[in-house]
Amino acid sequence: MNFPIVRHRRLRASRAMRNLVRETSLSVNDLIYPLFVTHGTGIKEEIPSMPGVFHYSLDRLEEELAEINSLGIQAVLLFGVPEHKDAEGTSAFAEDGIVQQATRWIKQRYPEMLVVADTCLCQFTDHGHCGVVVQDAARGQAVIDNDPSLELLARTAVSQAKAGADIIAPSNMMDGFVGAIRAALDEAGFEHVPIMSYSVKYASAFYGPFRDAAHSTPQFGDRKTYQMDPANVREGIREAEADVMEGADFLMVKPALAYMDVIKALKENFDLPLVAYNVSAEYSMVKAAAEKGWIDEKAVVMEMLLGMKRAGADILITYFAKDVVRWLKEG
Numbered sequence: 001m002n003f004p005i006v007r008h009r010r011l012r013a014s015r016a017m018r019n020l021v022r023e024t025s026l027s028v029n030d031l032i033y034p035l036f037v038t039h040g041t042g043i044k045e046e047i048p049s050m051p052g053v054f055h056y057s058l059d060r061l062e063e064e065l066a067e068i069n070s071l072g073i074q075a076v077l078l079f080g081v082p083e084h085k086d087a088e089g090t091s092a093f094a095e096d097g098i099v100q101q102a103t104r105w106i107k108q109r110y111p112e113m114l115v116v117a118d119t120c121l122c123q124f125t126d127h128g129h130c131g132v133v134v135q136d137a138a139r140g141q142a143v144i145d146n147d148p149s150l151e152l153l154a155r156t157a158v159s160q161a162k163a164g165a166d167i168i169a170p171s172n173m174m175d176g177f178v179g180a181i182r183a184a185l186d187e188a189g190f191e192h193v194p195i196m197s198y199s200v201k202y203a204s205a206f207y208g209p210f211r212d213a214a215h216s217t218p219q220f221g222d223r224k225t226y227q228m229d230p231a232n233v234r235e236g237i238r239e240a241e242a243d244v245m246e247g248a249d250f251l252m253v254k255p256a257l258a259y260m261d262v263i264k265a266l267k268e269n270f271d272l273p274l275v276a277y278n279v280s281a282e283y284s285m286v287k288a289a290a291e292k293g294w295i296d297e298k299a300v301v302m303e304m305l306l307g308m309k310r311a312g313a314d315i316l317i318t319y320f321a322k323d324v325v326r327w328l329k330e331g
C-alpha cells in the first residue's frame with residue numbers, strides 16, 4: 001500500500017476544485033447593515049472608534065441608503081440617537097422619535113428595503129439602562145425593575161411597527177420581553193410583524209465603541225443583572241427556549257467572535273433562523289490593526305464572518321456589510 005493512505009490535498013489542488021467542495025459561503029442575502037440615525041440637519045459624522053461608520057441626520061440619509069441599495073443589501077438595522085433623554089426613555093416610543101421618523105423615511109423611498117428596528121431603552125434613558133430604574137429600599141440600591149420595563153418596551157415596539165418597521169429586534173434582555181412585545185404587537189394589529197430576539201446577549205466589553213456611538217453607556221453600575229455572563233452557554237439555551245415559547249421568529253447570539261460555540265449550540269437545539277451580531281469592537285479591532293498595516297483587512301473579515309456562518313449563523317449583522325459585498329464582487 002502506498003503512503004499516505006489519504007491525500008486531502010487532491011481536493012485542494014485548484015481554485016475550481018476548492019470552490020466545488022466548499023461547505024460554507026457568504027452572500028449578500030445574509031447581511032444586515034446597522035445604521036445610526038440622529039436629529040438635526042446636515043449631519044454625517046464619523047464615529048471616531050468606528051472608521052467608516054457614521055451618524056446621519058435624515059436629510060443626509062439618502063446618500064447612505066442609495067449606496068446600500070445599489071450594493072444589493074436588503075436589510076438595515078436602525079439605532080436612534082435622540083435629542084432628549086429621560087428616566088423612562090419616552091423618546092423611544094414617541095411618534096416623531098428618531099427611529100420612527102427614519103423608518104418612515106426609508107419605507108417611503110425604499111419600500112423593498114427591510115427595516116429592522118432595535119427595540120431598547122438604553123439610548124433613550126438618562127441613566128443609560130435598558131429598563132426602568134427604581135430604588136430598592138431593602139437592598140439600599142438602584143435596581144432595574146423588570147415588569148414595568150416590559151410595558152415601555154412593548155410601547156416602543158408598537159410605535160416602531162406603526163412607523164413601518166418590518167422586523168422588531170428587542171435587545172434589552174428583560175425577562176419575558178418577547179412575550180410582552182408579541183402580545184402588544186398582536187393587539188395593535190401587527191400580528192404579521194416578526195420578532196428578531198437578541199436571545200443570547202452577553203454582558204460584553206465588545207460593545208464599547210457602540211456605546212460611544214449611541215451615547216448609551218450606563219450612568220451607574222453595569223448591565224450584568226440583565227445581560228448574560230460570558231462564562232455560560234447552557235443558560236443561553238434556556239434564554240433561547242423561553243424566546244421560542246414566547247413567539248420569537250429569529251434567534252440571535254451577540255457578540256459573535258468570542259461566542260462561536262454558543263452559535264453552534266443554538267443551531268443544534270433550535271430550528272429558527274439564527275442571527276450572529278458581529279459587534280462594534282469586533283469591527284474596531286480589525287480596523288485599527290488594518291490601519292497599522294498589521295493584518296489583511298479583507299482576508300481577516302471574510303474569515304471571521306465565514307467562521308460565524310460555519311458555526312451555524314444564517315444571518316450576519318455587521319458593520320462590514322458594504323465592504324463584504326464589494327469584496328464578494330471582486331471574488
Ligand code: PBG
Pocket residue numbers: 118120122130171172206207208209210211216278279280281
Ligand atoms: C442596545 C444595544 C447595544 C448594542 C446593540 N443594541 C449596546 C448594549 O447592550 O450595551 C451593541 C452593538 C454593538 O456593539 O455593535 N441595548
